[in-house]
Amino acid sequence: MKLKLLLVMLLTVAFGALPVHAAKIRVVTTLTDLADFTRTVGGDFVEVRSLATGIEDTHGVPMKPSFVSLLNRADLVVLVGFDCEHAFLPALLEASKNPRIQLGKPGYVDCSKGVTPVDVPKSTDHSEGDVHPYGNPHYLLDPVLAKIAVQNICAALVATAPEHEAEFVKNRDAYLTTLDAKMVGWQSELAPFKGTKFVSYHEHWPYFAARFGLVYHGTIEFKPGVDPTPRHIESLIAEMKAEHIPLVVREPQFPEKVPALIAKQTGATLVKLPIMPGGVPDTDTYIAEMDYIVHTVAGALKK
Numbered sequence: 610m611k612l613k614l615l616l617v618m619l620l621t622v623a624f625g626a627l628p629v630h631a632a633k634i635r636v637v638t639t640l641t642d643l644a645d646f647t648r649t650v651g652g653d654f655v656e657v658r659s660l661a662t663g664i665e666d667t668h669g670v671p672m673k674p675s676f677v678s679l680l681n682r683a684d685l686v687v688l689v690g691f692d693c694e695h696a697f698l699p700a701l702l703e704a705s706k707n708p709r710i711q712l713g714k715p716g717y718v719d720c721s722k723g724v725t726p727v728d729v730p731k732s733t734d735h736s737e738g739d740v741h742p743y744g745n746p747h748y749l750l751d752p753v754l755a756k757i758a759v760q761n762i763c764a765a766l767v768a769t770a771p772e773h774e775a776e777f778v779k780n781r782d783a784y785l786t787t788l789d790a791k792m793v794g795w796q797s798e799l800a801p802f803k804g805t806k807f808v809s810y811h812e813h814w815p816y817f818a819a820r821f822g823l824v825y826h827g828t829i830e831f832k833p834g835v836d837p838t839p840r841h842i843e844s845l846i847a848e849m850k851a852e853h854i855p856l857v858v859r860e861p862q863f864p865e866k867v868p869a870l871i872a873k874q875t876g877a878t879l880v881k882l883p884i885m886p887g888g889v890p891d892t893d894t895y896i897a898e899m900d901y902i903v904h905t906v907a908g909a910l911k912k
């Protein structure tokens with residue numbers, strides 16, 4: 610017995626902490642922020658792929674045949690939840706024929722567990738638009754709520770590989786501490802603009818606005834997932850003029866034409882903001898993405 614233990618110790622010294630043939634936990638995330646969190650918490654023990662690259666619509670990542678084989682081999686699928694990925698994920702999961710990651714299985718990691726959604730529709734008849742049926746799913750744009758996703762990912766990794774619990778917990782705690790520290794800076798950078806109103810193309814920003822003391826006036830879209838009508842645009846322009854709303858946000862997946870027209874007619878500043886890492890250049894991580902968002906908003910409002 611003692612000899613065996615000695616042999617294991619020698620092997621560990623010779624080949625590093627990982628057993629020689631240890632397989633990594635294969636994780637597929639829907640979006641790039643979730644991939645960043647999973648890599649950060651999972652470290653050397655995970656192999657992570659994101660279906661989105663960062664520039665897509667969170668509700669409509671274009672499906673590729675390669676996604677099916679990726680999901681077929683995955684140990685975990687990590688998603689936003691609140692049916693954010695309804696247009697593509699259920700079909701991909703079915704096609705993957707992977708029993709480990711189906712809804713209700715331990716490999717199905719819904720990061721919204723523990724998040725209370727805002728703007729939950731009063732009815733399920735889709736009169737409030739088609740893409741936010743269980744309330745607004747864009748909670749990851751609030752760094753405090755994003756911490757819940759990090760916790761959920763860590764719990765799923767621990768459940769999959771309990772032997773690495775200490776490493777996962779250490780990585781998680783270090784990341785949460787970093788996020789808390791970054792949050793102090795983000796809060797102070799946006800503090801001078803408390804109460805400032807803004808509009809955006811899609812309803813991505815209620816959690817972000819609430820966290821940073823901004824006021825989210827509404828969207829260029831008529832309803833979530835429903836294109837703007839000329840009448841809606843007209844009344845939005847009138848409201849923006851009357852209330853002196855200084856900022857129009859365009860997310861990368863939407864064309865610039867209508868947001869630019871609205872900004873021009875109202876005198877507001879138009880900014881393009883990513884909704885996940887990779888949405889604009891140099892935003893490869895969640896922290897870089899939030900840095901970009903906060904600096905861009907503060908820069909536009911300083912004018």
Ligand SMILES: [Zn+2]
Pocket residue numbers: 668740741746747811812813833
């Ligand atoms: Zn949405």
